[in-house]
Amino acid sequence: MQHVDHAHTIIELDRVCFSYTNEEVIKDVSLEIHKGDYVGIVGPNGGGKSTLLKLMLGILKPNDGTVRLFGSDIKDFKDWSKIGYVPQKTYIEINFPVIVEELVAMGRYGKQGLFHFPTKEDKEKTLTALKQVDMLGYKDRQINDLSGGQQQRVFIARALATEPEIIFLDEPTVGVDIKTQKQFYALLRKLNKELALTLVLVTHELDVVAHEATELGYINRTMEYYGNPEEFLKGAYFHELIGRGGLHH
């Protein structure tokens, strides 16, 4: 039996299977994410990337297999402030007027937001999170008045506001220009290195993420590869994938 150091294992999936209907979308996925890892998840459209994140976040429940977070079964896990999530296409869903600082503060008290009187600590942590993503100067602006890249940073600040140990991001760079994309990856690099924040990033940018991430997962219903990104790029499997168009989106 494999030895698992639970002190450093943040997420553990053991033979996880999931289906929305009668078709299996996630098949027998096992993996471990350790503190400080920067995990890039790639794969074709419909390959199960977003579903995998939702299983790790407890938004969906596996049909089979187990998910463990910080050493405890996800069913018993309570400390959700340790986990941040930036969902796919968040910014499009914002069609109500909200000030940047308020939006980030909502990361701290969630849905009770409107009835919650922010403490001094809430305020401090909110401003720290905005500073970490270089958006402090925009704290009094309306979220709708910011560019797509700036909005993304604000959503990352919202995820950072509870001082999580791990953040999940689902295709955060869709629809941004190359310059914004570069700044974005530089920000993630900084958060991973300086705050030792564990990152799980779903993206289509295999070429970029393979050079940024410490682990790479290629999922197409099953986890066809999970490990060193450089090995993936060098490996026969990657060339075979290109050959059969498995990376074309």
Ligand SMILES: Nc1ncnc2c1ncn2[C@@H]1O[C@H](COP(=O)(O)OP(=O)(O)OP(=O)(O)O)[C@@H](O)[C@H]1O
């Ligand atoms: N709520 C749902 N109900 C039924 N089927 C779903 C639902 N959400 C996703 N699916 C299906 O599950 C499969 C995996 O979807 P998922 O969203 O996880 O893929 P993805 O890898 O994130 O794709 P993309 O790159 O397009 O975001 C797809 O076939 C999709 O149609």
Ligand SMILES: [Mg+2]
């Ligand atoms: Mg998706």
